[in-house]
Amino acid sequence: MSAPFKTLVKDGLWDNNVVFAQMLALCPAMAVTTSGANGLGMGLATTAVLVVANVLVALIRGVVSQEVRIPVFIVLIATLVTVVDMALNAWLHELYKVLGLFIALIVVNCAILGRAEAFASKNGVWPAFVDGVAMGLGFTFALTVIGLIREALGSGTLFAQASQLLGAHFAFLEIRLHDQGGALLMILPPGAFAVLGFLLAGKRLLDTRLKTRADANAAKTSE
Amino acid sequence: MAFNKLKAHPLYQPLLLGVVTLLASAALALAARATQEAILEAEARDLRASLTQVLPVGFADNDLLADQVEVDVGAKNPLRVYRARQGDGADNSVRGVVFKVVGQGYGGEIQILMAINRDAQILGVRVLKHTETPGLGDKIEAAKSHWIAGFIDKTLATANWAVKKDGGDFDQFAGATITPRAVVKAVKEGLETFARHKTALLGEPEEKSP
Numbered sequence: 001m002s003a004p005f006k007t008l009v010k011d012g013l014w015d016n017n018v019v020f021a022q023m024l025a026l027c028p029a030m031a032v033t034t035s036g037a038n039g040l041g042m043g044l045a046t047t048a049v050l051v052v053a054n055v056l057v058a059l060i061r062g063v064v065s066q067e068v069r070i071p072v073f074i075v076l077i078a079t080l081v082t083v084v085d086m087a088l089n090a091w092l093h094e095l096y097k098v099l100g101l102f103i104a105l106i107v108v109n110c111a112i113l114g115r116a117e118a119f120a121s122k123n124g125v126w127p128a129f130v131d132g133v134a135m136g137l138g139f140t141f142a143l144t145v146i147g148l149i150r151e152a153l154g155s156g157t158l159f160a161q162a163s164q165l166l167g168a169h170f171a172f173l174e175i176r177l178h179d180q181g182g183a184l185l186m187i188l189p190p191g192a193f194a195v196l197g198f199l200l201a202g203k204r205l206l207d208t209r210l211k212t213r214a215d216a217n218a219a220k221t222s223e
Numbered sequence: 224m225a226f227n228k229l230k231a232h233p234l235y236q237p238l239l240l241g242v243v244t245l246l247a248s249a250a251l252a253l254a255a256r257a258t259q260e261a262i263l264e265a266e267a268r269d270l271r272a273s274l275t276q277v278l279p280v281g282f283a284d285n286d287l288l289a290d291q292v293e294v295d296v297g298a299k300n301p302l303r304v305y306r307a308r309q310g311d312g313a314d315n316s317v318r319g320v321v322f323k324v325v326g327q328g329y330g331g332e333i334q335i336l337m338a339i340n341r342d343a344q345i346l347g348v349r350v351l352k353h354t355e356t357p358g359l360g361d362k363i364e365a366a367k368s369h370w371i372a373g374f375i376d377k378t379l380a381t382a383n384w385a386v387k388k389d390g391g392d393f394d395q396f397a398g399a400t401i402t403p404r405a406v407v408k409a410v411k412e413g414l415e416t417f418a419r420h421k422t423a424l425l426g427e428p429e430e431k432s433p
Contacts (some may be wrong), residue, residue: 034359068236072243079247083254090261093269164366184398187359 005130012134018111019142019196020203025111025144032102035155037162039147041101043140047133049084049106050115053077054132055118060216064121073116081107095165111139149195152177154186269351270336274305274321276365277338283307287321294423296416304424307338317425319346320417326409327399330354333363336338337374341425348374348410353402360402370394370403374410378381379418384411 016022019029024192028046033039056076064072085103088096106112115135120128153159158175166173183192229235267288269328274287285308293301305321319340326333333353338346348365348371373393385391386404395403417424 034356063239065235065239068240071240075243075247079250082251086254086258087263090258090265092264146237161367188398 003126008127008130009134012131012136012138013141014138017071017138017142018114018135019139019146020200022114023113024114025109025139026196028102028109029139029146030189030196032105032188033143033147033150033192034187035151035157035161036144036148036159037144037165038102039145040140040159040162041099041165042105043136043143045099045103046106046112046139047136048108049077049081049109050112050136050139051129051132053080053112053116054120054128055125056080057116058123058125058128061121069121070113070117073113073121077116078107079110097166111135134190146192146195146199149199150186150191152182154184154191156182273336273349273351274338277321277336277349278307278319279346282309283348284309285319289356292426294420296423302424303415304311306426317341317427320424322413322424323351323378324409324413326405328353328355328397328405330356333402333405333409335409335413337410337419339414342378343414343417343421344372344376344378344409344433345414348406350406355402356399359396359399362396362399363402363406370396371406379411379414384408 012018014021019026020025025046028042032042032180053073053076059071060076069172081103084106085096085100088099088103115131119131123131148158151160156176156178158177159173160176162173163171183191186195250278271288285306287305287307287333290306290308291303292306293303296302302322306317307319307321308316308320319338321336321338324335324337326335331354334351335348337348340346349365350371353361353363355361355363362370365371382393383391384393384407385392386395386400386407388395389398389404391407393403393407
């Protein structure tokens with residue numbers, strides 16, 4: 001159990017990261033990441049939906065036939081998101097006012113349907129749960145990194161307004177780097193494409209480096 | 224296996240879809256019912272908080288939510304007006320009114336709450352709801368910038384009601400002109416509505432009006 005668990009987590013966070021490797025959910029990844037706090041909020045909300053959707057899909061996978069699985073999953077995910085939206089609005093109203101904009105967007109997040117289709121519908125409840133958490137955290141990580149880079153270059157702050165999202169205890173996260181403002185381009189959509197492009201290239205480069213090193217080590221030990 | 228045979232039956236697909244949709248609708252209906260009251264309560268709490276925010280401290284001592292009327296201002300829907308009063312007895316005439324105006328922003332409707340005193344001077348403006356671009360257009364929120372405070376004390380006559388780019392008095396944001404433009408226009412229209420229907424909004428009989 002522990003080996004696949006480790007793989008699942010590593011896959012979700014890095015090797016098969018939703019944004020950086022699978023290149024899914026690029027629309028929310030670029031649209032809302034104008035600041036680190038926005039990215040983090042969207043990531044966490046998506047993680048919650050992803051985990052529950054994965055578990056539900058894994059539960060009903062035996063009943064759902066191949067032919068209609070996609071509409072069934074879509075109905076399931078849309079229902080889930082709407083329920084989360086209403087529940088947040090009712091009982092966590094303060095948080096809802098910050099995240100409200102993003103919650104409805106989760107329905108069209110293809111990463112959730114992607115994981116339901118590619119993983120949860122073929123696996124048990126427990127692996128599906130772990131996969132949901134790992135993929136969700138990987139997504140959160142990606143969005144937060146993109147958001148932080150764009151925020152630092154575009155507005156000269158880090159995690160501005162994070163205390164609105166996480167509560168007053170996290171006000172220490174809010175850092176003002178400088179007061180010059182910044183390159184507005186980074187906050188606008190082109191900045192998202194640019195940052196994502198550089199991050200993707202960076203990840204490829206790092207992975208290739210690591211692989212050649214590992215190969216060299218393997219070759220050395222085998223000699 | 225018997226179940227697999229059942230699954231292969233042509234009727235299985237539509238039935239499955241139907242059952243799933245039915246269950247989903249049931250879940251939604253239940254959730255809507257369970258959350259309805261709490262959502263209404265939260266929204267009333269929000270509205271009360273916004274009402275106190277647009278009015279200066281100590282301006283009114285009545286419960287504005289209880290003191291609301293609907294006034295026909297010639298629009299499609301009547302305007303819901305909250306009246307601010309102070310003191311009780313004979314002299315508790317309306318000191319100011321609070322009402323909602325709607326602007327068309329970049330991402331859709333912007334709902335704005337504005338308070339005006341008897342002299343048609345703005346007491347305060349707050350954005351209640353909007354779908355503007357996060358990080359660009361959302362500077363109209365009081366929590367994110369002080370821009371919205373620029374309306375205080377302005378009247379129709381004492382300000383040039385447009386953003387600076389259009390030759391007016393109000394700042395636009397870097398990268399977002401449509402949003403502040405929409406807010407300025409909506410607030411201006413609110414002031415014009417007040418000017419046209421002053422006696423009705425203040426709830427005074429016609430002959431008493433100056």
